[in-house]
Amino acid sequence: MARVVEVDDAADPRLADFRDLARADRRPDRPGGRGLVLAEGTVVVRRLLASPYPPRALLGVARRVDDLAPELTGVDVPAYVTDADTMAHVVGFHLNRGVLASADRAPAPGLPALLAGARRVALLEGVNDHENLGALFRNAAALGVDAVIVGPGCADPLYRRSVRVSMGHVLRVPFATAGLDEAVAGLRDAGFVLAALTPGGDPGALAALADRERVALLLGAEGPGLSAEALERADVRVRIPMAGGVDSLNVATAGAVAFHAVAGVPR
Structure with a gap:
């Protein structure tokens, strides 16, 4: 089961996967950077959790994380829960869909x-x-x-x-x-x-x-x-x-x- 962790500090280092997404030079999903995969919104996060891409963490408001409870049952990752304003400070903009998930890239087939x-x-x-x-x-x-x-x-x-x-x-x-x-x-x-x-x-x-x-x-x-x-x-x-x-x-x-x-x- 995902570990639900409440956070209220936008500077919390545990949220590094989701930080400064509006900054092109810091984006964690750049191949030349950390090369993470980021899913946005409950529908896309569900598909990420069902995919071959190994999940790392979630960040979202309580309601959206609760919506994903069935999919998170067998997933051993932290789910960071915060309010919309704190999430906006982390991400760099207001995220209407209310939840993000990060994952590592899966090996591409030949x-x-x-x-x-x-x-x-x-x-x-x-x-x-x-x-x-x-x-x-x-x-x-x-x-x-x-x-x-x-x-x-x-x-x-x-x-x-x-x-x-x-x-x-x-x-x-x-x-x-x-x-x-x-x-x-x-x-x-x-x-x-x-x-x-x-x-x-x-x-x-x-x-x-x-x-x-x-x-x-x-x-x-x-x-x-x-x-x-x-x-x-x-x-x-x-x-x-x-x-x-x-x-x-x-x-x-x-x-x-x-x-x-x-x-x-x-x-």
Whole structure:
């Protein structure tokens, strides 16, 4: 059972995992810093506690910590309970969701292990907006994508904003980071068809991918899209059919449409 500890001092050193989250140079969830995973709000904290990421501590107001009592039954971590003002002083801003949890990062699988049982994979290139990245992971979880390869130029999926926007699904969708050449070679070795989403693609080719056994969808950054190198490595270039005068969608929205189109028979 989590150990409930009441605190009333924002300077308490035991709250270090949650301190100064508004300061980019001190953020504990930076890969170059302490590299922690931070979950915000009861829904996301629940998903963190059910994930492979080892929890370290919680900080929240009494009502939110009480809401998590069933999930905390078998968790041996401190749950620091304080008031909203003290929590705001610790975090650096007022946290509407009332609870945070910290965890250590889990080891990422290698590409062969990541792809071993997957049928639908997203390969991301240059997706450097944390909110778009989080939304892509949420869409992947909802629409049958088994794994995500976080390619070159992408933001950190475990940054707090990405975790929050994904509603914690970044903690349950398996992912690995890889360079473009490594990712393409791994996907080809595993028998995937590589389909690049691009405004110049074939609007009739996307739906046909639903019949293929293994499909990897390549998605690029909003604006520049996929690099020339990524497009050259694709087996097929596809686009989402759209009404006249519109040639593109937000990358997370485009991902959702494409994930649904290639999902095939529900499993």
